[in-house]
Amino acid sequence: MLKxxxxxxxxxxxxxxxxxxxxxxxxxxxQQESTEKAIGDDAAVLEFxxxxxxxxxxxxxxxxxxxxxxxPLKHLGYKAVMVNLSDVYAMNGTATQITVSxxxxxxxxxxxxxxxxxxxxxxxxxxxxxxxxGDTTSSTTGLLISVTALGxxxxxxxxxxxxxxxxxxxxxxxxIGGAYLGLQVLEREKQVFxxxxxxxxxLEQYSYIVERQLKPEAxxxxxxxxxDLEVKPTSMIDISDGLSSEILHISTQSGVGxxxxxxxxxxxxxxxxxxxxxxxxxxxxALSGGEDYELxxxxxxxxxxxxxxxxxxxxxxxxxDKSEGINxxxxxxxxxxxxxxxxxxFKKD
Ligand code: ADP
Ligand code: MG
Numbered sequence: 001m002l003k004x005x006x007x008x009x010x011x012x013x014x015x016x017x018x019x020x021x022x023x024x025x026x027x028x029x030x031q032q033e034s035t036e037k038a039i040g041d042d043a044a045v046l047e048f049x050x051x052x053x054x055x056x057x058x059x060x061x062x063x064x065x066x067x068x069x070x071x072p073l074k075h076l077g078y079k080a081v082m083v084n085l086s087d088v089y090a091m092n093g094t095a096t097q098i099t100v101s102x103x104x105x106x107x108x109x110x111x112x113x114x115x116x117x118x119x120x121x122x123x124x125x126x127x128x129x130x131x132x133x134g135d136t137t138s139s140t141t142g143l144l145i146s147v148t149a150l151g152x153x154x155x156x157x158x159x160x161x162x163x164x165x166x167x168x169x170x171x172x173x174x175x176i177g178g179a180y181l182g183l184q185v186l187e188r189e190k191q192v193f194x195x196x197x198x199x200x201x202x203l204e205q206y207s208y209i210v211e212r213q214l215k216p217e218a219x220x221x222x223x224x225x226x227x228d229l230e231v232k233p234t235s236m237i238d239i240s241d242g243l244s245s246e247i248l249h250i251s252t253q254s255g256v257g258x259x260x261x262x263x264x265x266x267x268x269x270x271x272x273x274x275x276x277x278x279x280x281x282x283x284x285x286a287l288s289g290g291e292d293y294e295l296x297x298x299x300x301x302x303x304x305x306x307x308x309x310x311x312x313x314x315x316x317x318x319x320x321d322k323s324e325g326i327n328x329x330x331x332x333x334x335x336x337x338x339x340x341x342x343x344x345x346f347k348k349d
Contacts, residue, residue, distance in 0.1 A: 009109035017136055020110070024117045028124060028131045032096045034152065035130045044132035046097065046150065052158060054151035056087040062142035070186040073112055075214045076145070077119025083240065084149035085127055086218035086293045090238035091160075093153035095220070097132045098124070101146040103139035116145070127220060157232070159297070164235040164254035168298040170317040171233075171307065173222045175266040176243055177282060180289025181274050182206065182213030208270045216293045222312065223295075229306045233297035244287040245340040246296050247317075248326060254298075257320035260338065262330045264316040287328070287338070 012020055025039050037045035046053075060066060060080055068076075081098060088095040100120060104113065124131055129149070189201045203210050219238075226233065235254055237246045243265070251258045265286045275282040298319055299307065307313045317329075327335045 008111050010111060012104065012106075012108070012110050012113065015110065020113070021134075021136055023110075024113060025131060028121060030130050031124075031128045032130050034096050035132060038097075038130055038132040039134075044097070044099075046132070048152050051152035051154055054088050054091050054093045054153055055148065056084055056151075057146065057148040058083050058087075059144065059146040061144050067190070068143070069190050071214065073115035074119035074122075077116040077121075078123045079119075079214070079216055080145045080147045081120055081123035081127070081129075081149075082216050082218045082293060084147045085123075085129065085220065086216075086238040086240070088149050088151035089218055089220055089223045090236050090295060091151070091153055092157050092223055092226075092233065092236060093151040094223075095127060095129050095149050095151045095218075097130045097150040099132060099148045100134040101136070101144075101148075102134070103137045103144040105139045105142055108143065127218065157227075159233050159236040160253075161235050161237050161250050162253040162255075163233075164250050164256050164298040164319045165300075166256050166319050166321050167301055168234050168256075168319045169301060169304060169315050170247070170250075170258060170260065170296070170298055170319060171313050172239070172243070172266065172294055172296050172316050173219050173312055173314075174292070174294045175268045175271065176239060176292045176294055177271045177275075177286040177289050178209040178212035178268055179216060179291035179293075180213075180242075180285055181271055181278075182209035182211070183291070184278060185210060185274065186213060206270065206274060208268055209274060213291065216291065218293055219295045225310070225312065229310075231299055231303045231306050233299055236295060236297035239292045239294045239296055240290055241340075242286075242288040242290040243296065244338050245290075247338060248340055250296065250298065251319070251326045254319070255322055257322050257324040258317055258326045258338075259320055259324070259335075260317040260328050262328055264314060266314045266316070283328075 030038055034046050034048050036047050066076055085095045185206045192199050235250050237250055239246050247258055262283050267282050272282055326338045328338050329335055
């Protein structure tokens with residue numbers, strides 16, 4: 001995991017707004033050909049030549065989207081970039097630039113903002129995206145961070161949510177449910193710590209799911225893998241809100257039905273064991289947990305041989321005629337209609 005260093009406290013007012021921006025951004029290097037002009041002028045200048053441009057943005061608010069009690073600032077910076085890159089990859093595109101806007105209350109010293117930017121920089125280096133601008137302002141309440149990502153994609157490659165057809169296979173990358181469970185573990189540790197500030201959390205047995213929550217990775221590798229396998233999805237979305245909600249988006253926007261098979265949903269062993277410990281149903285978590293940032297997509301039946309042996313991809317269902325509805329087929333072979341918040345209807349008692 002990423003480490004926070006936070007002993008020193010330098011007041012941001014010592015630097016001023018321009019000094020702060022310069023200080024935070026001086027080690028970012030430009031890696032994309034399409035970046036003509038990055039930070040320092042009134043606007044950035046980009047040149048995408050014959051490609052289509054992708055734009056996506058997310059706003060994260062302290063106390064709503066993250067809790068600094070267990071979210072180190074370096075992780076927050078990294079994750080704020082990931083959630084945006086994930087949206088670019090979900091269009092089957094390449095992420096190229098980001099802008100970062102922050103609002104800070106005066107409880108944040110320079111060192112805290114440096115940690116935030118260390119996470120942003122790690123994300124930029126790892127995913128080869130350029131930081132090309134942003135805005136910096138003060139806040140009376142806490143920390144806000146808004147990231148906008150830009151990307152490029154050719155007209156032939158772009159994949160929308162609405163292209164799924166009956167009989168297409170429904171495929172997911174990686175495994176799901178971990179990020180939400182990781183959050184539950186962190187929330188529990190926070191309660192324990194509140195009751196006993198001398199307690200030392202031992203998160204060893206939860207390392208995978210905690211990492212899924214604190215340091216998610218956008219699936220750039222899956223976009224490349226699909227290209228290498230010569231598979232173009234018919235529709236695609238990233239899993240930010242939970243499998244159930246994303247399946248509903250693809251199905252309704254494509255005007256098709258879907259059968260999702262409960263026994264096919266990929267779960268990490270740590271997700272299964274932690275669900276047992278928390279006495280919650282793993283399927284419920286996978287369907288409604290969210291924040292996994294895996295890719296969910298549909299492919300034509302004829303492409304199945306190209307993906308079937310791949311350990312990163314799992315076929316979890318297939319699309320049907322709209323009249324058949326959007327269903328979960330349970331292990332007991334029962335069909336239950338999927339709804340975005342419908343997990344309670346099949347909760348294990
Ligand atoms: P303006 O007054 O024209 O909006 P700013 O003084 O806000 O310009 O910003 C100066 C430059 O620094 C611009 O290139 C802007 O995009 C960039 N910038 C401002 N804040 C940030 C930030 N938090 N992170 C990265 N770049 C930033
Ligand atoms: Mg500005």
